[in-house]
Amino acid sequence: MPQAHHANAHGHPLGRLATGAALGLMAGLALPHARKAVMQGPSLAAGDWMQALKAEHRMVEKSMEALLKTGEHETAKREMLLAKIAYALTKHAIEEENVVYPALVEGGHAEAAKRLIDDHGEVKTYIYDLRRLSAKDPAWIVEARKLSAALHAHVHEEENSLFPTFRDEIGQEENMRLTRMMNWEGFKVA
Numbered sequence: 242m243p244q245a246h247h248a249n250a251h252g253h254p255l256g257r258l259a260t261g262a263a264l265g266l267m268a269g270l271a272l273p274h275a276r277k278a279v280m281q282g283p284s285l286a287a288g289d290w291m292q293a294l295k296a297e298h299r300m301v302e303k304s305m306e307a308l309l310k311t312g313e314h315e316t317a318k319r320e321m322l323l324a325k326i327a328y329a330l331t332k333h334a335i336e337e338e339n340v341v342y343p344a345l346v347e348g349g350h351a352e353a354a355k356r357l358i359d360d361h362g363e364v365k366t367y368i369y370d371l372r373r374l375s376a377k378d379p380a381w382i383v384e385a386r387k388l389s390a391a392l393h394a395h396v397h398e399e400e401n402s403l404f405p406t407f408r409d410e411i412g413q414e415e416n417m418r419l420t421r422m423m424n425w426e427g428f429k430v431a
Contacts, residue, residue: 290341290420291404293427297333298396301326305389309382316376323376323385327368334361335430340423344415345407353403360395367391 308322338358345354367388374381408416 288420290416290423291408293420293423294333294337294404295400297329298400301329301392304329305392308385309389313377313379319376319381323368323371330364332427332430336423336426339426340419344419348407348410350403350407357395357399360391363391364388364395
């Protein structure tokens with residue numbers, strides 16, 4: 242008799258609704274973790290903290306190039322690309338500010354780390370300014386170009402002088418430790 246009752250419960254509209262709700266809840270809980278894995282994938286694939294940061298730089302640069310090519314009537318595209326850039330830069334800044342820059346300070350590069358943190362503040366201000374402007378406003382693309390220039394200068398300093406030198410100074414074991422720590426930070430917020 243209990244088996245017949247059990248079978249009827251699943252056939253009942255409320256039973257199907259409960260099953261659907263449970264499946265929806267499970268999918269909703271899994272989705273953020275899948276998104277995190279996708280966002281952190283390029284960094285993990287790089288296998289090295291400096292290469293991971295370079296991969297993230299390239300992704301932001303590609304989005305920035307697309308943003309700068311938009312016309313004043315492509316407001317939705319501009320806003321979508323800005324959101325994508327801001328999201329990627331937030332994750333990236335957390336990785337650098339919570340792992341790489343403290344390691345730079347510890348390794349005797351405190352001034353450089355402070356300058357790079359200041360750069361992050363400048364970039365965040367440009368993004369704030371862009372969000373306050375209408376994407377149709379002619380000043381919007383001017384501000385976007387300033388953001389692009391600030392990003393370019395920041396990336397150039399990191400990739401062409403500071404990071405390669407620091408990576409060589411600290412040795413393989415410490416590089417592996419920084420890579421693990423940075424990936425953990427990135428996954429935490431991706």
